[in-house]
Structure formats: C-alpha cells, structure tokens
Amino acid sequence: MAVMFWESWSFLHFQYGHIFQPSEPSRALLLIMLGKVLLNLFLLRIRRRNLRESFMVHFCISLALVDLVLLVTMFFIFYFQDFMIMGIRFTKYHICLLAQIMAVTYGVLHYPISLMTGLDYYLTITKASKSPNVCRRLLYIVTVILTWISVLCYVLTLPSNTVGLDNQLYNSGYQCPFYISSQSYWLSLGMLLIICLAFVLCWSEVVAMVQPLKLVLYKSETVLFFPHMPECSPRDCAKHFLTRLLVCFVGNWAPFVFLQMLIVLLDVQIPAYIEMNVPWLYFTNSFLIAVAYWVRRRQIELTEEVWDADPFVNWKFCFVPFHSQNADEKQKPTSEIVIC
Incomplete structure (x- = not known):
C-alpha cells in the first residue's frame, strides 16, 4: 500500500507537467527541517521539569523525535542520492515526497491532539499529586503511539487525488507543493x-x-x-x-x-x-x-x-x-x- 501511495504521488507530480529540479528544494527542505528540529529541541530543553504527567508533554516529545527521524531520513536520501531498498528506488525527488506525506499527517493531527489534551486536563487538572504514576505514563505513551500509527495509516490509504493539495501551489511555479491544513487556522x-x-x-x-x-x-x-x-x-x-x-x-x-x-x-x-x-x-x-x-x-x-x-x-x-x-x-x- 505504501509503495502504491508513493508511486501515485510520483505520477501526480509529472501529471501536472512540472520540471522537478531536486537539488534546490531538497536543500531548502533540509535547512527548514534542521531549523525546526533545533527549535523543538531548544523548547524541550528550556521547559520546566518535575511536573505532572500529561498527554501533551508526551506528544511534544514524540513530535520532536519524529521530526528528528524525518530529518535524518531526508539527509540520508540527499547524501546517497540514488539507491534501492526493498525494490524501491529512492532519489532526491523522494525528499519532497516524504515531506509531503508528513505534511498531510501533521495537518490532520491538530483537532485530535487538542481534543485529547483538553479531555486529559479536564479529568486530571484538580489532582494535586505530582508523584510518578507508572500506569498513567504507560497510558500516555501507548495513546501517543496509537495516534501516530492510526493517522499515518489513514493518510497512506487516501487516494492521491483526494489528499487536498492546493492546486494554486502547482500553478504558482513551485516545484514542491505542500499540503496546507485548515485545522490550525x-x-x-x-x-x-x-x-x-x-x-x-x-x-x-x-x-x-x-x-x-x-x-x-x-x-x-x-x-x-x-x-x-x-x-x-x-x-x-x-x-x-x-x-x-x-x-x-x-x-x-x-x-x-x-x-x-x-x-x-x-x-x-x-x-x-x-x-x-x-x-x-x-x-x-x-x-x-x-x-x-x-x-x-x-x-x-x-x-x-x-x-x-x-x-x-x-x-x-x-x-x-x-x-x-x-x-x-x-x-x-x-x-x-x-x-x-
């Protein structure tokens, strides 16, 4: 299913007739992701410690890890440029493709994360104890993992023509258009x-x-x-x-x-x-x-x-x-x- 998704997205780009020059957008994406990863790590470093466990804190840590893995993967593809893994050929083009997939994944997470965070605080905000609760921590970790898996599976099963990329981005001359989410707005x-x-x-x-x-x-x-x-x-x-x-x-x-x-x-x-x-x-x-x-x-x-x-x-x-x-x-x- 993932291979079919990648192939369909590849066809989508060439269908619109854009000439993709991988060096420029690939380097820009790497720099943007590097800046985002550094900002994430800086915020996690300066935040207050010894607080009560919460769903949002665990999800922020998971987001920083996902961004770091995404950056390392994109850099790996950029460095080796053209290689095969499990019958799939990876080129610099797939740096943009990988960022597009994650853009759609990130774009549909705002509502679920806000809903689960609000529900978590509504149920636990009046509890004064800060003592570590192993069961609650395990529940948060499992919930975060299941959230990522379910959203990623949902995105990978979407047809390429219903993902929701803005056609204006294609017509504006950009070589690597991305999904714009309305949820954060x-x-x-x-x-x-x-x-x-x-x-x-x-x-x-x-x-x-x-x-x-x-x-x-x-x-x-x-x-x-x-x-x-x-x-x-x-x-x-x-x-x-x-x-x-x-x-x-x-x-x-x-x-x-x-x-x-x-x-x-x-x-x-x-x-x-x-x-x-x-x-x-x-x-x-x-x-x-x-x-x-x-x-x-x-x-x-x-x-x-x-x-x-x-x-x-x-x-x-x-x-x-x-x-x-x-x-x-x-x-x-x-x-x-x-x-x-």
Whole structure:
C-alpha cells in the first residue's frame, strides 16, 4: 500500500507537467527541517521539569523525535542520492515526497491532539499529586503511539487525488507543493476569539490589576506582583479568577498571541509540516490548561501542587498567595500578594 501511495504521488507530480529540479528544494527542505528540529529541541530543553504527567508533554516529545527521524531520513536520501531498498528506488525527488506525506499527517493531527489534551486536563487538572504514576505514563505513551500509527495509516490509504493539495501551489511555479491544513487556522481563530471575549468581559478587572503592577526581588529573581483579594462575592470571584487566567496566559505568550493574530489576519499559508511544531503545541497546551482551570474552578484548591501542570506558564504565581519576605523594603507591600 505504501509503495502504491508513493508511486501515485510520483505520477501526480509529472501529471501536472512540472520540471522537478531536486537539488534546490531538497536543500531548502533540509535547512527548514534542521531549523525546526533545533527549535523543538531548544523548547524541550528550556521547559520546566518535575511536573505532572500529561498527554501533551508526551506528544511534544514524540513530535520532536519524529521530526528528528524525518530529518535524518531526508539527509540520508540527499547524501546517497540514488539507491534501492526493498525494490524501491529512492532519489532526491523522494525528499519532497516524504515531506509531503508528513505534511498531510501533521495537518490532520491538530483537532485530535487538542481534543485529547483538553479531555486529559479536564479529568486530571484538580489532582494535586505530582508523584510518578507508572500506569498513567504507560497510558500516555501507548495513546501517543496509537495516534501516530492510526493517522499515518489513514493518510497512506487516501487516494492521491483526494489528499487536498492546493492546486494554486502547482500553478504558482513551485516545484514542491505542500499540503496546507485548515485545522490550525480555525484553532488559532477560535483561541483568539475566546481571548478577545475574555478581555471584553474582564477589561475593568484587567486595568485594575495592571495599574498597581510593581517589580520586587523574590528569591534572587525579579518578579511582578499584584494585590491579592481573598474575599469577594461568587460573581466577582469568578470574574477575578478569569482575569488572572487571562493576564497570566497573555503575559507569558504575548509574542505568540500577536504572531497568531498576524497569521489569521493576513491569511498566511504555512505548510503543515512546519506549522505542527513544539512551540505551537505548548501554546495550545497553555490555552487548554487555562480553559480546564476555568471549567473546573469550583473543584480546584488554591495550593501550589495543583497549578504545576504547564511546562512554561507558572500559574501558581498568579494564584497562590504568599508574603514577600525577601523583597526590597521600598517595594515590599504591606498586604499579601501573588506573583504573576
């Protein structure tokens, strides 16, 4: 089946009459994949450790591994240029073909990964224990492997004429067209609409929270603090809770939020094999964590352990009160504060 798929894709390119010069697109693809792999590894290196197990963290690791294997395979084909394996002849042309197959695979993963991640956090976000759970870790690993296998099998069984490549890419003169996924676009649009709606609903709270913003020195680190309001009505507490989620999320991912706005407004067409990356997944992960916190807010206890779920956003610094004993006396507040 895989051989038939590869042959059909090969026929697809020549059917449209494009002259394929493998050296230029092959080198460009290798450089792009090298940059993506380095970015993935950098994000995995700087993320916070000692967090609770989650499906998204395991999938990000698997994505980095798949990208690394893809890069090594493409470089192997590029280096040997023309060779035979199991009766299949590989040339530089197949570097583009391999990237196309993975582009379609990546392009159909956004919805399933977001759905499974949201369900995972909805069921586990209120659990405060960070102790390693072998069964849960094994479940995540098996789920990630089955997800990759099922999506790849689905893609390989698709007819070449129904994969969904944009014909405009063929007509524009590109020698190596790629699948453009609409899933990431609609996910970005949905998240931006929710963020804007939250800003509209909590604008007065956001302004009131940002106005007393100050810098303090806490445990040899410069941090921001906002006044803590322990007593409030149920309606005000819910609005205040949403405001802290919004400020904490946007405060950490502001450049990425702005980038997503540009992509949506300008309708930028990004190949799916580039768009599915670790930074995008961690951005989506933080958003889904915030949604899970909001949905399960009545069951969440304000303890430090329950907030340790995000590799990049320190949610507990926006919600767990403490007394800044190490702060500068000129900046040290007289009331209880939270860091954000």
